[in-house]
Amino acid sequence: xxxxxxxxxxxxxxxxxxxxxxxxxxxxxxxxxxxxxxxxxxxxxxxxxxxxxxxxxxxxxxxxxxxxxxxxxxxxxxxxxxxxxxxxxxxxxxxxxxxxxxxxxxxxxxxxxxxxxxxxxxxxxxxxxxxxxxxxxxxxxxxxxxxxxxxxxxxxxxxxxxxxxxxxxxxxxxxxxxxxxxxxxxxxxxxxxxxxxxxxxxxxxxxxxxxxxxxxxxxxxxxxxxxxxxxxxxxxxxxxxxxxxxxxxxxxxxxxxxxxxxxxxxxxxxxxxxxxxxxxxxxxx
Numbered sequence: 001x002x003x004x005x006x007x008x009x010x011x012x013x014x015x016x017x018x019x020x021x022x023x024x025x026x027x028x029x030x031x032x033x034x035x036x037x038x039x040x041x042x043x044x045x046x047x048x049x050x051x052x053x054x055x056x057x058x059x060x061x062x063x064x065x066x067x068x069x070x071x072x073x074x075x076x077x078x079x080x081x082x083x084x085x086x087x088x089x090x091x092x093x094x095x096x097x098x099x100x101x102x103x104x105x106x107x108x109x110x111x112x113x114x115x116x117x118x119x120x121x122x123x124x125x126x127x128x129x130x131x132x133x134x135x136x137x138x139x140x141x142x143x144x145x146x147x148x149x150x151x152x153x154x155x156x157x158x159x160x161x162x163x164x165x166x167x168x169x170x171x172x173x174x175x176x177x178x179x180x181x182x183x184x185x186x187x188x189x190x191x192x193x194x195x196x197x198x199x200x201x202x203x204x205x206x207x208x209x210x211x212x213x214x215x216x217x218x219x220x221x222x223x224x225x226x227x228x229x230x231x232x233x234x235x236x237x238x239x240x241x242x243x244x245x246x247x248x249x250x251x252x253x254x255x256x257x258x259x260x261x262x263x264x265x266x267x268x269x270x271x272x273x274x275x276x277x278x279x280x281x282x283x284x285x
Contacts, residue, residue: 058156062191073212074162076216079148080220082164084220093173095246099242099246103249118252142174142175143172144171147168180240184247195262209236241275244275251267252265
């Protein structure tokens with residue numbers, strides 16, 4: 001499947017969901033305004049993953065499609081292929097420094113009342129704690145999409161070929177973080193009447209996560225052991241904590257700089273709430 005495809009990414013932001021392009025609700029234009037001091041993610045991505053003509057006849061997935069077992073297995077294999085891309089530059093984890101940059105940006109934008117409301121003064125310590133806790137053991141670092149929600153996945157209904165689109169957040173990161181992000185996105189429906197509302201009753205259960213991880217690890221003609229699957233499932237679940245903080249900070253910043261009709265602040269509140277709810281069970285603290 002393989003012609004060279006050059007994608008020029010010029011700061012289109014996460015939301016392609018509430019505008020004429022349904023996959024952009026979490027806001028593409030907004031963060032372009034705040035992409036300064038190292039936040040700008042404008043770069044050229046050269047990859048063999050997507051045929052230049054492959055988008056013809058394809059449509060973006062729906063929230064329900066992510067729960068289809070067959071489609072989910074195809075996504076898992078495609079994500080593994082994405083992570084194995086050999087991109088230029090150092091294979092340095094971007095996650096933690098990006099979160100610290102966004103925390104500083106959020107505190108600069110927020111009123112004192114909002115800083116206290118969201119506990120932003122405590123998050124530097126939380127980020128450092130997570131970085132230390134999640135970096136203790138060996139982890140696979142790959143080129144991650146970092147925003148694999150349903151609106152960033154296209155599929156040809158006839159061939160069942162998957163195309164991953166919108167690489168504005170792509171960077172090297174632990175692959176477990178990218179899996180965690182995908183699982184967290186399963187609670188969202190950006191085409192509902194309340195697109196900012198996250199329904200955590202829809203978070204994938206253990207069996208569904210195990211199946212996805214097994215399909216992910218098996219995609220390169222490799223048969224993973226049960227222990228390997230369980231290990232990746234466990235670390236992925238811990239990385240959901242980092243994902244909640246990441247998009248919580250994004251939501252706060254977007255609430256100040258984005259004019260799209262989306263309740264960013266409430267979205268951020270839900271992500272931070274999940275962080276504090278899940279932290280004791282996942283980290284024992």
